[in-house]
Amino acid sequence: xxxxxxxxxxxxxxxxxxxxxxxxxxxxxxxxxxxxxxxxxxxxxxxxxxxxxxxxxxxxxxxxxxxxxxxxxxxxxxxxxxxxxxxxxxxxxxxxxxxxxxxxxxxxxxxxxxxxxxxxxxxxxxxxxxxxxxxxxxxxxxxxxxxxxxxxxxxxxxxxxxxxxxxxxxxxxxxxxxxxxxxxxxxxxxxxxxxxxxxxxxxxxxxxxxxxxxxxxxxxxxxxxxxxxxxxxxxxxxxxxxxxxxxxxxxxxxxxxxxxxxxxxxxxxxxxxxxxxxxxxxxxxxxxxxxxxxxxxxxxxxxxxxxxxx
Numbered sequence: 389x390x391x392x393x394x395x396x397x398x399x400x401x402x403x404x405x406x407x408x409x410x411x412x413x414x415x416x417x418x419x420x421x422x423x424x425x426x427x428x429x430x431x432x433x434x435x436x437x438x439x440x441x442x443x444x445x446x447x448x449x450x451x452x453x454x455x456x457x458x459x460x461x462x463x464x465x466x467x468x469x470x471x472x473x474x475x476x477x478x479x480x481x482x483x484x485x486x487x488x489x490x491x492x493x494x495x496x497x498x499x500x501x502x503x504x505x506x507x508x509x510x511x512x513x514x515x516x517x518x519x520x521x522x523x524x525x526x527x528x529x530x531x532x533x534x535x536x537x538x539x540x541x542x543x544x545x546x547x548x549x550x551x552x553x554x555x556x557x558x559x560x561x562x563x564x565x566x567x568x569x570x571x572x573x574x575x576x577x578x579x580x581x582x583x584x585x586x587x588x589x590x591x592x593x594x595x596x597x598x599x600x601x602x603x604x605x606x607x608x609x610x611x612x613x614x615x616x617x618x619x620x621x622x623x624x625x626x627x628x629x630x631x632x633x634x635x636x637x638x639x640x641x642x643x644x645x646x647x648x649x650x651x652x653x654x655x656x657x658x659x660x661x662x663x664x665x666x667x668x669x670x671x672x673x674x675x676x677x678x679x680x681x682x683x684x685x686x687x688x689x690x691x692x693x694x695x696x697x698x
Contacts, residue, residue: 439503442499446493446497454487457523474534477544477601481544481597486515488551498562498567522610526607544601551594553587553590560575560578574636583622584642585626592611598611622642623642626640
């Protein structure tokens with residue numbers, strides 16, 4: 389049985405990655421998780437809701453996932469002894485991803501707002517479920533035939549580019565404020581001259597890299613779901629900047645640089661080409677790398693089609 393066709397429906401651990409996509413669509417429509425610049429965006433927020441300092445809330449959000457990543461090296465150590473270098477790379481990438489987030493919260497980001505307790509708990513449970521699921525479902529495919537096209541080192545390269553680019557743009561954001569400055573400014577430098585949220589673009593690359601390391605259908609779907617969430621927040625962030633700053637450049641896109649509508653037709657044509665060229669394999673829902681390529685192409689087609697260009 390191919391690695392991408394493992395029966396996850398009857399797994400004792402089940403999640404719905406499409407929930408990420410619903411969350412992303414809600415954010416693009418103005419419904420946001422209440423933290424950062426959107427922490428008080430909902431008019432219906434009760435004054436009795438428990439509020440936390442943003443730094444405390446974000447530590448709560450990331451710590452369980454980091455601990456899950458660290459624990460996976462002990463819980464699934466036998467898989468590593470069987471020569472599962474791919475699994476070691478996956479666990480390492482997930483752990484490094486959340487360790488980086490934790491360190492940024494503690495030492496890099498400057499916070500001025502608050503976060504609702506229920507928002508922190510929701511984010512924490514979502515990230516924890518995501519991290520545990522990605523590790524557990526890859527554990528389930530240990531011993532299955534390896535993909536015919538090995539993408540794990542390509543995935544590692546994409547992951548490194550994503551995590552470095554994400555950190556760099558987080559660093560630029562942290563330099564916007566002085567120690568006692570609580571206001572927001574238009575970000576400058578890096579890719580901020582082209583898109584409102586280049587840090588989200590690079591974060592998407594980290595998840596694409598992780599999905600290529602694993603080369604399982606579940607990880608591909610997780611990458612699409614995560615990208616949808618970040619797309620929604622990118623569109624909302626761009627709209628927020630445009631509403632707060634009259635001099636915000638109109639040519640700055642939400643997430644993808646130089647994104648114009650005629651690009652959509654080009655990407656859709658690419659999808660049609662892959663579907664026709666790989667029709668037999670796609671009929672069985674893909675074979676390893678082929679399935680991953682098509683899913684990622686579809687992902688970026690979906691992203692481009694939803695970018696707000698008003």
